[in-house]
Structure formats: C-alpha cells, structure tokens
Amino acid sequence: MSLTRRQVTSAALAALPLGATAAGPARAGARRPRTLYLAGDSTAAQKYSDAAPETGWGMALPFFLHGDRPVANHAVNGRSSKSFVDEGRLDAVLAALRPGDFLLVQFAHNDEKTTDPTRYTEPWTTYQDHLRLYIAGARAKGARPVLATPVERRRFDAEGNAVPTHGEYPAAMRALAAQERVALLDLQALSLALWQELGVEETKTYFNWTGSEQDNTHFNPPGAIAVARLVARELLRSRVLGPRDVVRLHDEIPTSWITWPEPLS
Numbered sequence: 001m002s003l004t005r006r007q008v009t010s011a012a013l014a015a016l017p018l019g020a021t022a023a024g025p026a027r028a029g030a031r032r033p034r035t036l037y038l039a040g041d042s043t044a045a046q047k048y049s050d051a052a053p054e055t056g057w058g059m060a061l062p063f064f065l066h067g068d069r070p071v072a073n074h075a076v077n078g079r080s081s082k083s084f085v086d087e088g089r090l091d092a093v094l095a096a097l098r099p100g101d102f103l104l105v106q107f108a109h110n111d112e113k114t115t116d117p118t119r120y121t122e123p124w125t126t127y128q129d130h131l132r133l134y135i136a137g138a139r140a141k142g143a144r145p146v147l148a149t150p151v152e153r154r155r156f157d158a159e160g161n162a163v164p165t166h167g168e169y170p171a172a173m174r175a176l177a178a179q180e181r182v183a184l185l186d187l188q189a190l191s192l193a194l195w196q197e198l199g200v201e202e203t204k205t206y207f208n209w210t211g212s213e214q215d216n217t218h219f220n221p222p223g224a225i226a227v228a229r230l231v232a233r234e235l236l237r238s239r240v241l242g243p244r245d246v247v248r249l250h251d252e253i254p255t256s257w258i259t260w261p262e263p264l265s
Contacts, residue, residue: 032100033068036061037093037143039084039134040075040106042218043151043227048263054208054215055224055258057151057231063253064232069245072096080110080119081130090134099142102240104231105134106187108150108169109217123168128176135180146240147177149188151227154195154207154216162196164188185234191227221255229253 038044044058058073065071074093076084084090084107097103107130111121121127131147138145149170155163164170170188177184195203206223208215219227233249235241 031068032098033070034100034102035070035072035098036065036102036104037072037097038075038104038106039090039093040104040148041079041109042075042077043109044073044075044106045077046073046075047260049260050263052260053210053220054218055221055260057219057224057227059258060221060224060228060253061231063225063257064228064246064248065241066245066247069241075106078110078119079107080113080121081105081107081127081134082111082121083119085130085133086118090137094137094141097138097141097143101141101143102146103134103138103143104146104148104185105131106148106150107131108166108173111169112167123172127169127172131173131176132180135182144183144240146183146185146235146238147173148185148231148234149173151187152191152195154203156195156200160200162192164192183238183240185231185238187227187230187234190230190234194226194230221258224258225253225255 038058038061040058043056045056046059047054047056056073056075058071058075061073062071074089076089079087079089093103108127110116110119111123111127113119121130135145135147150166152162153165155165157163166188170186174184174186176182198206206219206226208218208220208223229249232241232246236243236246236249
C-alpha cells in the first residue's frame with residue numbers, strides 16, 4: 001500500500017529536523033547541516049500528547065547531538081522493515097536525503113510478527129533483503145547508512161537475568177552490516193547489558209509502567225534518554241560522527257526536556 005499525498009506531507013512535516021520550522025531562508029553560501037534521518041518502529045518514534053508518558057528514543061536523540069546535526073525522525077509505531085517500505089515511507093525518506101546525510105535504521109520488533117504477513121520477515125532472508133533496500137537507497141543519494149540492532153524489551157528470568165527477546169534478528173543484522181560494510185550500532189547487546197545492570201525493579205522506571213499498564217517494550221522519558229545516550233555513544237565510537245558532533249554524553253538530561261506535541265490532524 002502506498003501513502004497518500006496527504007499522509008506523505010504530514011509525515012514530512014512531523015519529521016522536520018529540530019528547529020527547521022523556525023528557521024528563515026538559508027543564507028547564501030551557508031553550509032547545509034548534515035541531517036540524521038531515522039527509520040524505525042515505535043521504540044524510536046515521535047509520540048504525541050495522547051500517548052504520554054510513552055517516549056521514543058528518537059525524541060531524546062537531539063539532546064546528545066550538536067545543533068548542526070539535526071534529527072529527522074521518520075520512525076512510526078507498528079512498522080517492520082517490510083511494511084515501512086510497502087507503505088512508501090522509505091521512498092519519502094529517500095526523497096528527502098541529501099549527500100552527506102545519514103540514514104539510521106532500526107527494525108525487528110514487528111518483523112517478528114509471524115502471524116502478520118504484511119509485517120513479518122524471516123531473519124536470514126527477507127529481513128536482510130529489506131534492510132539492503134535502505135542501505136542501497138541511502139548510498140544512491142550520497143548519504144551514509146547506519147544499522148542499529150533492535151533495542152531490547154524488559155524481560156527477566158526467575159534468577160533475575162535479563163533475557164534476549166529478538167531471536168536471530170540481531171545476528172542477521174550484524175552479519176549483514178559486516179557483509180555490506182555498514183556501520184553497526186549494537187543496541188540489542190548494549191540495552192540488554194544496561195537492563196541487567198539496572199535489575200528487575202529499577203528497569204520499571206525506564207519503561208512505560210503507569211497506573212494503568214505495565215509496558216515492557218516502550219519507554220518513558222528516563223528510558224528514552226538512556227537509550228538515546230547509547231545511540232549517541234555508538235555513533236561516536238563507530239566514527240559515524242566525530243567528537244564535535246556529540247554533546248552532553250555524560251550530563252544528566254532533565255526529563256522535562258521531553259515534550260509531546262498535539263497529534264497531527
């Protein structure tokens with residue numbers, strides 16, 4: 001299914017880089033910022049006031065990047081590497097990419113939906129095949145593709161050990177990144193280690209646990225900030241970004257910085 005023109009326009013407006021709507025006309029000869037575009041699922045997506053306090057880590061990522069490295073968050077709830085393509089969302093991102101930009105891709109949560117043929121992909125075949133579309137598309141536009149293994153859910157065994165939940169998908173992405181020589185942010189391994197360090201009870205304060213729900217997949221502001229910090233550190237470690245591109249890696253980020261705009265009409 002392809003996006004309608006109205007849906008593409010709304011998605012593009014929602015994903016404008018931070019501060020873009022307030023900027024005036026570009027000055028003659030001004031250097032264009034290199035934008036980091038984010039393609040992913042609900043764990044990274046922009047949330048609106050009707051979903052608060054649920055927070056995608058993509059909402060917190062700009063806090064850790066210099067102002068001339070804006071973030072255009074195209075991640076959307078419920079999407080897999082396949083459905084994001086089939087709905088025309090990858091085409092919308094590629095249309096916006098410019099040489100020197102970055103395309104950061106995180107999928108797997110919904111690729112795992114074996115009963116939903118519109119979203120399901122098999123780790124070592126169709127999942128990798130779809131990820132190649134993002135890699136090739138970014139490179140064709142002169143942008144740099146970056147793969148991120150899926151951030152882990154909150155799950156512990158009876159002994160209190162954090163348990164991986166994504167099956168073969170992280171391994172398939174790691175193998176593809178090596179094969180295609182694409183930078184890899186191993187969020188699955190890093191987040192699993194963080195949940196292990198925090199433990200069973202403390203992790204509840206990072207996920208969307210409220211008086212009415214116990215959500216072990218999506219984050220609240222502290223969780224989104226913690227994962228975004230992992231992302232920024234990995235972007236620096238992998239040399240996708242340089243030391244001057246990242247900020248506040250060791251600073252406390254106030255949760256009040258997270259805001260939820262009104263839903264798009």
